[in-house]
Amino acid sequence: MAGDQDRESNRDEVARREDVRDTYDRIATHFASTREYAWPEVEAFVDAHARDGVGLDLGCGNCRHAELLAADCESVVGFDVSRGLLETGRDRARERAFAVELIQGDAATLPLAENSVDIAVYVATLHHLPTRAARRDSLDELARVLSPDGRALVSAWSTAHDRFDATEGFDTTVEWTLPGGEPVDRFYHIYAPDEFEADLADSDLALRESALSSGNCYATVAGAEPTG
Amino acid sequence: MKESLLEILCCPLDKHDLELENADYDDEEVVGGNLVCTECGEAYPIEDGIPNLLPPDMREETPA
Numbered sequence: 001m002a003g004d005q006d007r008e009s010n011r012d013e014v015a016r017r018e019d020v021r022d023t024y025d026r027i028a029t030h031f032a033s034t035r036e037y038a039w040p041e042v043e044a045f046v047d048a049h050a051r052d053g054v055g056l057d058l059g060c061g062n063c064r065h066a067e068l069l070a071a072d073c074e075s076v077v078g079f080d081v082s083r084g085l086l087e088t089g090r091d092r093a094r095e096r097a098f099a100v101e102l103i104q105g106d107a108a109t110l111p112l113a114e115n116s117v118d119i120a121v122y123v124a125t126l127h128h129l130p131t132r133a134a135r136r137d138s139l140d141e142l143a144r145v146l147s148p149d150g151r152a153l154v155s156a157w158s159t160a161h162d163r164f165d166a167t168e169g170f171d172t173t174v175e176w177t178l179p180g181g182e183p184v185d186r187f188y189h190i191y192a193p194d195e196f197e198a199d200l201a202d203s204d205l206a207l208r209e210s211a212l213s214s215g216n217c218y219a220t221v222a223g224a225e226p227t228g
Numbered sequence: 229m230k231e232s233l234l235e236i237l238c239c240p241l242d243k244h245d246l247e248l249e250n251a252d253y254d255d256e257e258v259v260g261g262n263l264v265c266t267e268c269g270e271a272y273p274i275e276d277g278i279p280n281l282l283p284p285d286m287r288e289e290t291p292a
Contacts (some may be wrong), residue, residue: 077233081282091255103229105282106240110240111238116236117236
């Protein structure tokens with residue numbers, strides 16, 4: 001039965017998304033301690049597009065980029081699937097005295113209202129969603145919540161990185177090594193640069209600029225155009 | 229979470245508004261309670277000040 005297969009496949013996908021969440025819950029404290037500094041590409045984006053209004057750090061981890069947004073935005077949301085990572089974000093916000101509202105959720109089904117976000121950073125997160133359908137859903141969801149004149153920076157790990165030989169996008173797992181030496185697998189979809197642009201072009205987002213930097217694909221995008 | 233966050237939150241499933249129920253406060257922070265969808269009735273828990281708005285099929289308890 002096709003319906004049974006669909007249900008089976010849906011269960012499998014949910015399980016894989018939960019795996020990513022559980023992995024980050026497990027490695028949260030160590031992971032956050034190695035993510036001290038904001039990425040220069042994100043600093044440049046925030047400098048260029050910072051504005052009053054609502055900022056969103058989608059896949060915020062320890063909130064290092066929410067911290068950048070908090071300097072300009074009226075309010076900032078830090079959003080992540082992992083409760084453990086959100087708690088490291090809360091610790092960082094307390095230590096460094098910046099304000100962030102934390103939400104636990106799934107990047108492919110955002111619990112945020114249409115046009116509610118003025119500037120968003122969605123870096124190093126998209127590649128953890130296990131299927132192209134989920135990745136595409138998350139880009140459409142970002143388009144829905146981003147105001148038409150809002151801007152977002154999207155990044156994903158790419159085949160252009162030195163550690164990969166492939167020229168086509170592929171699924172893989174990348175080990176995280178805990179301080180005791182214990183390895184923990186994390187799911188990644190490694191994007192070919194043209195595949196990344198094609199997924200953005202097929203989404204409801206409007207692609208404004210794209211670039212490769214430090215083995216990552218980057219794109220600056222705008223929200224969906226109003227319909228009707 | 230601040231109660232004002234409700235202005236931009238919605239149900240992850242059907243995108244309808246959420247209502248805060250059984251809220252526990254610590255000063256101006258909402259630290260506990262439920263966010264309930266005004267359309268489908270799904271309740272999303274606020275756990276130690278952080279709303280858990282994962283879709284219900286991803287929400288089950290994380291293994292320790």
